[in-house]
Amino acid sequence: MVxxxxxxxxxxxxxxxxxxxxxxxxxxxxxxxxxxxxxxxxGFGGLAFLWARILADTITTAAAVHRDQYQEExxxxxxxxxxxxxxxxxxxxxxxxxxxxxxxxxxxxxxxLGLFIVADGLGGHPDGNKASKLAVNVISDYVAKQLETxxxxxxxxxxxxxxxxxxxxxxxxPESGAAVTAVILQGRTAxxxxxxxxxxxxxxxxxxQQLTTDHSxxxxxxxxxxxxxxxxxxxxxxxxxxxxxxxxEALEVDTYTYTLPADSRLLLCSDGLWGMVxxxxxxxxxxxxxxPQEACDKLVALANHRGGKDNITAIVVNVG
Amino acid sequence: xxxxxxxxxxxxxxxxxxxxxxALADGERHGYAIMQxxxxxTEGQMKLVPGTLYRSIKKxxxxxxxxxxxxxxxxxxxxxxxxYYKLTEFGQRVAAAEVRxxxxxxxxxxxxxxxxxx
Numbered sequence: 001m002v003x004x005x006x007x008x009x010x011x012x013x014x015x016x017x018x019x020x021x022x023x024x025x026x027x028x029x030x031x032x033x034x035x036x037x038x039x040x041x042x043g044f045g046g047l048a049f050l051w052a053r054i055l056a057d058t059i060t061t062a063a064a065v066h067r068d069q070y071q072e073e074x075x076x077x078x079x080x081x082x083x084x085x086x087x088x089x090x091x092x093x094x095x096x097x098x099x100x101x102x103x104x105x106x107x108x109x110x111x112x113l114g115l116f117i118v119a120d121g122l123g124g125h126p127d128g129n130k131a132s133k134l135a136v137n138v139i140s141d142y143v144a145k146q147l148e149t150x151x152x153x154x155x156x157x158x159x160x161x162x163x164x165x166x167x168x169x170x171x172x173x174p175e176s177g178a179a180v181t182a183v184i185l186q187g188r189t190a191x192x193x194x195x196x197x198x199x200x201x202x203x204x205x206x207x208x209q210q211l212t213t214d215h216s217x218x219x220x221x222x223x224x225x226x227x228x229x230x231x232x233x234x235x236x237x238x239x240x241x242x243x244x245x246x247x248x249e250a251l252e253v254d255t256y257t258y259t260l261p262a263d264s265r266l267l268l269c270s271d272g273l274w275g276m277v278x279x280x281x282x283x284x285x286x287x288x289x290x291x292p293q294e295a296c297d298k299l300v301a302l303a304n305h306r307g308g309k310d311n312i313t314a315i316v317v318n319v320g
Numbered sequence: 321x322x323x324x325x326x327x328x329x330x331x332x333x334x335x336x337x338x339x340x341x342x343a344l345a346d347g348e349r350h351g352y353a354i355m356q357x358x359x360x361x362t363e364g365q366m367k368l369v370p371g372t373l374y375r376s377i378k379k380x381x382x383x384x385x386x387x388x389x390x391x392x393x394x395x396x397x398x399x400x401x402x403x404y405y406k407l408t409e410f411g412q413r414v415a416a417a418e419v420r421x422x423x424x425x426x427x428x429x430x431x432x433x434x435x436x437x438x
Binding site for chain 2: 008019027028029031033034057058060061062065
């Protein structure tokens, strides 16, 4: 019996050191109990069978414990908090923006999954508010369903969700459409799908980085060198989108994937924010306000203070 | 991540975890007693060995579903001190939620078809 205890003690070396310290003696005790029972009931034959099972189990669980430890160290402890705010603004009669932030529970051991969507119904078209709301609902329902499929890739799910929303909006509100930016955040990985002029920004170490490109005529003219990028007059130019949800049968979606460093922050917003508040001021507010909800409140307040010409929507996500 | 934990968010439980919780439903147990209970409850279908047993116990402890009670000898065994575990209040709610989930599954028409072989 002592032999078997020694043998099992050797097997335990397959486990990570801290796990051995915590559970090694308990596992040894359990193994001795099982060996005693097996020998009592079925002699050496029983012991042999028991040992086969213990060995197989040791190999699989030791690998699993190593993997658990790795996940804990890399991403499972990610702490995600967020705030969101949508506001009609000063000049517009109704709010045609829609917003959603939601967490989906995952089986323990997997990172929690966050979905964040900003949608801006096309101004100057009827039912912009209904189109943006519908887009947000279709996308979130689609994502929720797909997550039950094992191994669903977040970016593929998002693109398909936007396609589904595109089709639905075309049918329900054929005169309308929306700009949409949708992000799935899992652990430290952000998957972004975007169409139109709603934006995603990343704030790391005092730098504001625009992650998305506007699908607008103004942006095209800037790219072609016909307009200056920082010209304040750009904000007043009628911003026609050449790509939006609910427009074409085949929707082309821009996608991005980023691994977010610890203590970084994501900002999703509609043009009611970025069109009224310049990037350095956005950065100031986000840096000065660690609470993501307060940051959203301040950003929206400033956009309104500057004139609030459009509906304003912001989501700020803190990645711990 | 802030959220008030709903029992349903912890589901589904792995079979090993679920059976360990079932074994604790009757009261505190140490590891060996848990292994024996599980074997009895499953009529020999699930025989836990130390690796799976303690990995599952660790997960249940980390998730707040069980808690360590104390270390003391089991009078029915020997003089060795053994660590006893029990279900937490949250653990009891989670185990109940899992039983309801499984009962619902078994009651579904499709499930019945599988069992009856139609």
